[in-house]
Amino acid sequence: MYTLTNVTKTYVQSKRTITALKDVTLAIPDGQLVAIQGQTGGGKSTLLQMLGALDRPSSGEVLLADAALSALPDRKLAGLRAREIGFVFQGFNLIPTLSANENVETALAPLGLARAESRQRAAEALASVGLADRGSHLPAELSGGQQQRVAIARALVKQPRVLLADEPTGNLDEETRDEIMDLLEGMWRDRGLTLVIVTHDSAVAKRAQRRLHIKHGTVREAA
């Protein structure tokens, strides 16, 4: 699914150059469940941004299937994100003024579906995460775990090939964490997704087929 070749990403922060990723070469096959672990500031988020077509590398190449993410213009990247990539965030990142249903629908907005179809798909997605009866609730009226379920429904409603999760259980208690991990794992298995989870929780990482460790911008396979 992903092929990263000699990817380096540097930032200039108050005249100092920070190297977030250093010459990373990595391949992630279709349908793999990968966990990325590492210390804060080690480059986890930067790597996720490369995979999620949110940012371009300073040098090197990132391929999603045959699409060179490192070379596409912003507009094309946005289109790619809209169709191929689902995101789940640590802070859920739901739109506070929109209901659960409407939040899920935001993911379909760029696809230009008919309103009725968009509604129906959003309702189905919510049902698939066990929130069929919560469609009209605002995020503030839902628990943390329920909010993350809505976010997962939003990520999957467009039927992407890749699901990227950035600390998806970081804001949840242990019991809810396991529920969410069960849900993600179930989705991954049922839909044949490529699932990349950034986490520093070993309990989460243990569930992955493959564990990568990132430190000082360098990626290595964990035992």
Next chain:
Amino acid sequence: MFATYLRRELTNRRKQSIIIAIGMALAIALVIVVNSVSAGVKDAQAAVLKSVYGVGTDITVTKPAQAPGQGTTANGPGRGRFDFGADSGDADSSTGSREVHQSRLESRPDAPVMASSALTRAKSVTGVAAAAGVLSLTNSTFDGTLPNFQQLREAREDRGGSGAAASTPAPTGGADGAGGSSFTVSSFSVLGIDPAGSDVGPLSATTLAKGRAFTKSDTGKHVAVLDTSYAKAADLALDDTITVGGTDFTIVGLVSASGSDATTASNVYVPLDVAQTLSGNAGKISTIYVTAASADDIAQVKTALEKKLPSTTVSTQADLASTVSGSLGSAGELVAGLGTWLSLIVLAAAFLIAILFTISGVTRRTREFGTLKAIGWSNRRVVGQVAGESVVQGLIGGVIGIAVGLIGILVVNLLAPTLSGTLGQNSTADAAGRLGRLGGAAGTTGAGGASAGGFGGGGAFTGAGPGGFTRQAAASTDVVLNAPVTLWVILIAVGLAVLGGLIAGAIGGWRASRLRPAAALRSVA
């Protein structure tokens, strides 16, 4: 999605929406009221001008007014003077006084005369559709009792001219302090106009209330048409007689200003030739009223007239509008000055509020927009969302503003303030000064009764120059302010509301477009 998201944002972030909408509403309401009132003031100014200059008058031609004090050269003894000979009035030997009544008709100091050939020349100017000449006059009446100076002198001569007048029944000071004299000086304005009628000129703005208008056969006849309000004030009715310049005129008609409750240009209208003869201004006129063939030509016609008629003042309606003073003039200045500035400042403040709130909204929603970009929203969609919210907020403000503005206009129209417009230069102080001089003169005469021999055979009074108060009587016009609501004002208001929303939305959208989608990941919950 766009509509749902927009609706949810506006209703779920109600406080911000309300503040932006109120700011915008206030500004829009102010713009509407100021716009409408200023249109009302313009209408009122036009009404004043119309009542004085008539309908369809584009340009007037006059001689420049002479400075006070220079007027004595024209008609021998000088204007504003009453001349009493030794045998003026009826002597009453028992009281040593004389009853005097004198009526004078003369041209006004603010409207000097010119030869009527100027009218012919004005008519020959290209672009002049019609022109009419009038003679603007003032009739002053002196009515009262003066000391019999002749009797006093004779008495003094009999006693050997020793001076003291102890045994002679000297005139005693009256209650008015004008020793031995008591009199009233009154005046009204008289306009000599061509009785054959004309589409242009002061009478074209009037409606006949009673009687008949002038006809061609009135030429040379002693007939008069009166302004209705003046006739009422002077207690005169149709078929009564009025003394103008010592001659009795029959009142054949009463006119009132059409369209507004303003008074007409003059108190009394008489045939031009009669006015010329009685005032000693044969072949003279004081004002020419000109209608241009096309409204676009007015400037060229003005220039042509100035060339053809040197040493005259050629004024267009626009020039004349600036001479409207009084409370109407003040209202005009207030609206034009304070009103315009206030609405501009409030408008700027409202725009600023909208912009700042939008920017702070975008900043607060960094993670929200970052998330939307991360899940595939294009920049255009995000910017459109932000701009759409701002425009709709502006529109809501605009609609409320229009409602408030219309209520404001309704209040203005219900209050219907009456504005008084005075046309011409600052003559009131001048007139007051002259009045003061008259009082002084009368006082001197009374106090110096005993030594009045110095007056010789007759007293020469410098009377009050009637110009000042006559002009007020003639050209001060009351107009009820009516603020009109035009489609244009509403369109401007809506346009401004949309503009405010667009500016705020553009700035907010620009900020949102610069957000990196990665912001969704970076900012911590």
